[in-house]
Amino acid sequence: MGGEGFLTLCAVFRVSPEPVGEPLLLSLLRRYRDALNYSIKRIHGYMEENGLKKTPGDGAVHGLLYEELKSRFGLPSRIAIDCYREAKSILKSWLGNGGNGRLPRARRPRMWLTERYGYRVKDGYVEIIGGLRLKIIGWDRRYDQYPSRQAVLTYRNGKFLLRVAKMVPKPQPINPVDVLAVDVNEKYIVAGNHRVEHRFETAVEKAVRYRELAERLQRKYSNGSYRAWLRRRGIRDRVRRFHEKARSIIEDWARKTSHEIVVVARQNNYAIAREDLTYLVESLRKLPRQHRTRLVLLGYRRLGYWLDWQCEKHGVPCIAVNPKDTSSTCPLCGSRLVESGYRRLKCPSCGFEADRDTVAVLNIRRKALAQMGGSLTTPTAPQMTDVAPNRCGEPVNRPKGNPLLGRGGGQQYA
Numbered sequence: 001m002g003g004e005g006f007l008t009l010c011a012v013f014r015v016s017p018e019p020v021g022e023p024l025l026l027s028l029l030r031r032y033r034d035a036l037n038y039s040i041k042r043i044h045g046y047m048e049e050n051g052l053k054k055t056p057g058d059g060a061v062h063g064l065l066y067e068e069l070k071s072r073f074g075l076p077s078r079i080a081i082d083c084y085r086e087a088k089s090i091l092k093s094w095l096g097n098g099g100n101g102r103l104p105r106a107r108r109p110r111m112w113l114t115e116r117y118g119y120r121v122k123d124g125y126v127e128i129i130g131g132l133r134l135k136i137i138g139w140d141r142r143y144d145q146y147p148s149r150q151a152v153l154t155y156r157n158g159k160f161l162l163r164v165a166k167m168v169p170k171p172q173p174i175n176p177v178d179v180l181a182v183d184v185n186e187k188y189i190v191a192g193n194h195r196v197e198h199r200f201e202t203a204v205e206k207a208v209r210y211r212e213l214a215e216r217l218q219r220k221y222s223n224g225s226y227r228a229w230l231r232r233r234g235i236r237d238r239v240r241r242f243h244e245k246a247r248s249i250i251e252d253w254a255r256k257t258s259h260e261i262v263v264v265a266r267q268n269n270y271a272i273a274r275e276d277l278t279y280l281v282e283s284l285r286k287l288p289r290q291h292r293t294r295l296v297l298l299g300y301r302r303l304g305y306w307l308d309w310q311c312e313k314h315g316v317p318c319i320a321v322n323p324k325d326t327s328s329t330c331p332l333c334g335s336r337l338v339e340s341g342y343r344r345l346k347c348p349s350c351g352f353e354a355d356r357d358t359v360a361v362l363n364i365r366r367k368a369l370a371q372m373g374g375s376l377t378t379p380t381a382p383q384m385t386d387v388a389p390n391r392c393g394e395p396v397n398r399p400k401g402n403p404l405l406g407r408g409g410g411q412q413y414a
């Protein structure tokens with residue numbers, strides 16, 4: 001999607017159909033969503049019947065679905081084509097992520113629109129196929145000058161949103177003079193090196209509260225193994241909203257924090273180094289599946305994802321290091337550290353003593369420097385280290401792959 005030298009960003013517009021158009025549009029988006037979910041199942045079924053490992057070609061998918069999407073779901077021809085193409089792309093990315101668990105499913109009314117054929121932005125209006133016109137209410141103008149790619153129109157909480165993928169040139173990468181190492185634990189993220197240290201709290205506590213609210217409701221409306229709450233729509237919706245809220249707290253936190261860290265790195269000409277979290281995620285997986293563990297896991301994964309993305313967007317090199325011994329080795333002489341008080345470690349050989357997180361940060365930096373070899377630029381001036389991180393939030397940007405799929409990298413393309 002992104003291509004060489006380009007990033008795919010997502011500009012969000014709030015749009016509103018003319019009053020008469022609203023029921024019409026909503027019905028179209030609902031039929032599209034149903035047709036999309038149907039297409040995903042159908043293509044997947046076809047792959048299983050034929051022992052295919054990859055999604056079939058456009059010709060085969062067209063033969064499989066085109067007529068049916070038109071007759072059974074009442075989609076106009078062009079939209080039927082977009083629909084099976086989107087189903088294919090969702091399946092592809094699901095398979096690319098291992099293809100585990102349930103098939104991906106769209107929950108909210110939505111529609112994929114291809115550039116030129118599917119939609120056109122003109123004079124403050126979006127014209128979509130079938131003669132529907134949507135007035136643009138909130139216009140994200142930051143990426144106006146860049147070419148638009150495909151878009152997704154969704155309906156959520158009574159509002160229509162159009163997310164347009166934009167091709168934006170990648171920034172010139174910086175020549176790093178040093179490394180800003182990022183260490184995460186359940187409570188804090190520490191970004192630092194031998195000169196600076198920034199600490200950020202994680203959002204786990206805040207998110208856990210919502211998970212607990214959901215759990216309390218589930219318990220209250222259960223009787224032994226009979227889960228009555230599943231049968232009561234109002235309760236089920238509330239439970240779902242609490243879970244969604246917990247996830248979105250983690251997501252927002254990961255996006256904002258990674259942005260702040262990468263901005264600091266960019267301003268100081270630092271590369272970013274972080275632990276390769278694969279090992280960590282594996283060991284956490286073995287723990288009991290409690291809410292807290294799951295949220296911590298989710299946080300790690302989302303932070304890693306957004307860090308990589310922000311690095312790419314800001315032209316900051318990003319290095320993943322092996323986390324082995326990062327919090328038990330002396331960053332100065334390499335000896336094994338011993339405990340010396342609460343979360344503090346001391347080196348018996350050289351006397352170095354520091355906080356556990358500081359030790360990790362210094363070791364991650366050291367490993368990253370070793371991996372980079374001699375590729376650092378020599379600083380010509382003392383580095384500014386007291387720059388306040390930018391606090392402004394980032395737009396809902398999507399990294400590589402289809403930028404318009406749902407948030408959270410989960411399986412729901414809401």
Ligand SMILES: [Zn+2]
Nearest residue numbers: 330333347350
């Ligand atoms: Zn030492």
